[in-house]
Amino acid sequence: MDDPDELAPAVRSILSAARERATARAAAGETVSVAPRDLSAALERAEADGRVPVIAEVKPTSPTTEGAREDDPVALAEGMVAGGAAALSVLTEPEHFGGSVDTLERVRDAVDVPVLRKDFVVDEAQLDAVESDVVLLIARFVGDDLPDLLAAARDRGFQVLVEVHDREELERALDAGATTIGVNNRDLAELVVDLGTFESVAPHAPDDATLIAESGIGSRGDVRRMRAAGADALLVGSAIMDGDVEANTRRLVRTEAADGAIDADHGNDARGDDDANGESDIRDATETPT
Numbered sequence: 001m002d003d004p005d006e007l008a009p010a011v012r013s014i015l016s017a018a019r020e021r022a023t024a025r026a027a028a029g030e031t032v033s034v035a036p037r038d039l040s041a042a043l044e045r046a047e048a049d050g051r052v053p054v055i056a057e058v059k060p061t062s063p064t065t066e067g068a069r070e071d072d073p074v075a076l077a078e079g080m081v082a083g084g085a086a087a088l089s090v091l092t093e094p095e096h097f098g099g100s101v102d103t104l105e106r107v108r109d110a111v112d113v114p115v116l117r118k119d120f121v122v123d124e125a126q127l128d129a130v131e132s133d134v135v136l137l138i139a140r141f142v143g144d145d146l147p148d149l150l151a152a153a154r155d156r157g158f159q160v161l162v163e164v165h166d167r168e169e170l171e172r173a174l175d176a177g178a179t180t181i182g183v184n185n186r187d188l189a190e191l192v193v194d195l196g197t198f199e200s201v202a203p204h205a206p207d208d209a210t211l212i213a214e215s216g217i218g219s220r221g222d223v224r225r226m227r228a229a230g231a232d233a234l235l236v237g238s239a240i241m242d243g244d245v246e247a248n249t250r251r252l253v254r255t256e257a258a259d260g261a262i263d264a265d266h267g268n269d270a271r272g273d274d275d276a277n278g279e280s281d282i283r284d285a286t287e288t289p290t
Helices: 009-026 039-048 073-082 101-110 124-129 139-155 167-176 196-204 220-228 245-253 255-266
Strands: 054-058 087-091 115-118 134-138 159-164 180-184 210-214 233-236
Touching (some): 039 210, 054 245, 073 101, 073 245, 101 115, 134 139, 139 167, 167 196, 180 196, 196 210, 220 233, 220 255, 245 255
Parallel strands (some): 087 115, 115 134, 210 233
């Protein structure tokens, strides 16, 4: 694990809280057993339907956004699925993201797509907090414990998304046996987002790995860029949560279908900056959606 002093203060606080919750959970002694919905199959179905595979994130708030979304998380989740999301991500971190395991349970009961538990797991006992289809392990946070945590998660039936930020972390994830890998465009040291991160890491992943681009994806142009760089799926939070979640999800998942319509109708370059309805994809350069 990296030196905590190298992490942004907000990230250090999140990590500290995660460790405290891990200690509290260890006394429970319960182990979950999961029959997961297949994430890979869900992503393939989206592709077959002409949708960009998007994992839409139910995220009430975060240290990098202003304010909080007070809507019923189940209603938000159902709107995302109606908009074409292939899967969902649900925050269960309570102190900094307003999440809870109760929210994840309610969402998972209400939808039929795979649900990723988005949290900061640093100890095996935390895996048993709630059933989900996929769990997140952040390579930078778990360090040398990654192989053991990956194995422990799979023993419980979970599918595992291992998050990396650079080539070294990618190599560690692959050595640990990860097959579904998220590349976070956000640098946890400074919370700066750079879509070039995915573009620099993706070429070094094996062809049979499932690559998910995370953070900073807010426009159709961003979708095109990440897909061109090799993203099998995209994890999108803030850009979907900001406004009508169904419409926002539909706009992103239809990017490639809209591009095809432009080509067929007008012979235009599908990689242009405008949406099929003529609306610009321009976004304030200071925004850094997750």
